[in-house]
Amino acid sequence: MEHNIPLITTIATGFGFALIFGFIAERFKIPALVGYLAAGILIGPATPGFVADMSIASELAEIGVMLLMFGVGLHFSFKDLLAVKKIAVPGAVVQMSIATVLGMMLAMSWGWTWGQALVLGLSLSCASTVVLLKALEKRGALETMNGQIAVGWLVVEDLATVLILVILPPLAGVLGGSLLTEASAEGTGELWLTLGQTLLQIVAFVVLMLVVGRRLIPWLLWQVTKTGSRELFTLLIIAAAIGIAFGASALFNVSFALGAFFAGMVMKESEFSHRAAEESLPLRDAFSVLFFVSVGMLFEPTILFNEPLKVLAVVAIIVLGKSLAALMLVLVMKYPLNTALIISVSLAQIGEFSFILAGLGLTLGVLPAEGMSLVLAAALISIVLNPLLFAAISPLNNWLLARSELARRLSRRQEPMRHLPEAAVDEQKPAKVIIIGYGRVGKRIADHLDEQSIPYVVIEQRKQLVQLLVDANKPVIHGTASEAEALEQAGIHEANLLVVATPDPINLRQVVNTALLLNPSIQLVLRTHSEEECAFLKEEAGAAVFFGEAELAQGMSRYVVNRLKPV
Secondary structure, eight states: OOOOOHHHHHHHHHHHHHHHHHHHHHHTTOOHHHHHHHHHHHHSTTSSSOOOOHHHHHHHHHHHHHHHHHHHHHHOOHHHHHHTHHHHHHHHHHHHHHHHHHHHHHHHHTTOOHHHHHHHHHHHHOOOHHHHHHHHHHTTOTTSHHHHHHHHHHHHHHHHHHHHHHHHHHHTTTTTOSSOOHHHHHOHHHHHHHHHHHHHHHHHHHHHIIIIIHHHHHHHHHHHHHHTOHHHHHHHHHHHHHHHHHHHHHHHOOOHHHHHHHHHHHHTTSTTHHHHHHHHHHHHHHHHHHHHHHHHHTOOTTHHHHOHHHHHHHHHIIIIIHHHHHHHHHHHTTOOHHHHHHHHHHTSOOOHHHHHHHHHHHHHTSSOHHHHHHHHHHHHHHHHHHHHHHHHHHHHHHHHHHHOHHHHHHHTOOGGGOSOGGGOOOTTSOOSEEEEOOSHHHHHHHHHHHHTTOOEEEEEOOHHHHHHHHHTTOOEEESOTTOHHHHHHTTTTTOSEEEEOOOSOOOHHHHHHHHHHHOTTOEEEEEOSOHHHHHHHHHHHOOEEEOOSHHHHHHHHHHHHHHHSOO
16 A cells, blocks of 8 residues: 655655764764755755655755744843844844855956845855854853853844844845835835834734733733643643744744744743643754754755856855954954854854855745755764864964964953943952852852952852852852853952862863963862872872861861952
8 A cells, every 4th residue: 555645755755864864974073954954965855866846845954944044032031132232233233244245246257237236245154053052051161251241142133134034035036036016116216115014923923922922921820830730831832832933924924933932031030931841842952953954955966066156155254254353343342252252163163044045036036946055065074163263262272372462452352241230349449359169168168258358259150159149249250160261350460369169070280270370370279089189180280289178168268368468
């Protein structure tokens, strides 16, 4: 008995090959996303053998886009964005503009029309939030200030790209697309009228979601939660994500992406938002995999052999052009060198929004098929290179600090990076002591310093303790002990002593090396649990090393106070 089951075969082969190639990619320290794209290439029409149903794959990709953007909305916080708005908003806008212009200049040198060049440039201007989040999570940097700046920067890029996705269809005719909209065919006046109507529809949808949705959806979550049914809770989450996305498209002519994004954003207002994120994560992951598989099906591998110079030129814009533009922008805004390096590397790749934007351009006839293949090829290469670039940040930063006075001056910048402006160290009275860790030992040391009126600043990774210090108006930097930028924010260049009081296992040697590189004259007071490490640090770094806990805090406090007492 024969069955016509294109949906099942597309899903089965998509998931199966994505698992195989994703596993291989991860084994070679390459993001699994590259494996998913490779799986799509294998089951696509560009390679021999089985070819999945392209129309079904396209619909599955739409669901993937909805759930992907729903997840972005669930993690989107206006509070986090406002904390870094001074750098994220202007930085993202200027960097996207520079990348778009570079892409346009390159495409027009090939003889493309300005409309085609514009769509290609826009596709190269937006980095992948998914790739960045995974990179920061692997390095434990997602919760740091630099991580927040990078994520905020990309959120601004995402919002700008969503707006572009909305206004691109009415502009298709003006840009030279083969699929003219009714307004484009009738003239410029009708086009502006259509654009105005489109923007009004967006505003109406946003207002409806912010006024009604942010009250209705949390209320529905509460009602379903009271039933005690896990299935109904999960069903409500998925129904809200896909239903609102579809309703936004059908009623307000808004993209699925924007509708799903606002569905997630209003759901975040609920006290059950964390549970909603956890419950929907498996389905979001599954359909996001199918999205990347479907994108891979559109790729023409022959472009790597037919147009290698074009591919390299596009990759150069992404990896070098965007990165250098971001590096200069961050430095111009007076942020430290390490922050500039992290932001520039974060943007040295493209991903999901580039695929969505290029795919829309292809559908509207604004972007040639070659453009889609160039975007996909550049994405694959840039995503593979991105982990290597992240790994090179620390060695490059240390190399520059050791050899360049300019780099050392740039690394000393502090004020824009102050995490807590109300509790920041007074510029006229810099901290004499930097305390890493505010556990039981670190708190006792800080209390002793308060009694002696000795200025200090705390570096703490745990958000709960950071918030306690904020509430107490204590000077604190949210970061990790091994981060050069955290030490720079704390004012290590002017500090007398560095006290490592954290009970968490850390690489003390790395902390010591970084601290001495930034301030060779700083005195080190260290807490360790290893006798071998204790001997090494005393001999090599001349550090004062302590064991114990209550006695440890008392001894370290006495030592710090005595060292700072006037003779």
